[in-house]
Amino acid sequence: MTELAGHCHCGAIRVELTTALAVEDLPLRACQCGFCRRHGALTTSDPEGWLHIEAAPGAANRYRFGLGITDFLLCAECGVYVAATMETEGRLTAVLNVPGVNLPGFEGRAPSPMIYDDETPDERVARRAGRWMPAVFVETSPSA
Ligand SMILES: [Zn+2]
Helix, strand or coil: CEEEEEECCCCCEEEEEEECCCHHHCCCEEECCHHHHHHCCCEECCCCCEEEEEECCCCEEEECCCCCCCEEEEECCCCCEEEEEEEECCEEEEEEECHHHCCCCCCCCCCEEECCCCCCHHHHHHHHHHHCEEEEEEECCCCC
């Protein structure tokens, strides 16, 4: 198993991605929506893997736009865009913003540009079901 750890600029939100893939076999996508372009976001996910997101109390701000089905997690402290999460059928799934958490192993990779503007809500959920990864979000207690 590969375990990749990262965190936002200030460290209030920490992530760990667990995957059976080698890091060079993980995708690196450049979503072309207005939000992702503004952040220079490059996302990765492994639907067979697992993402653990741990935030200090109150550190995770959630931003929604467009279809309103996605929570974009932003650090309340340093402003970094960390991950996007979506709940489907009671299951949390996510993609991780690689530069946002400075995830190791992606240096020098050319991302694949992605344009999703014309998707219907159903198409969006179906696409993510095959690509986004299972995730858990926990808020730590201050002493943890
Ligand atoms: Zn932060």
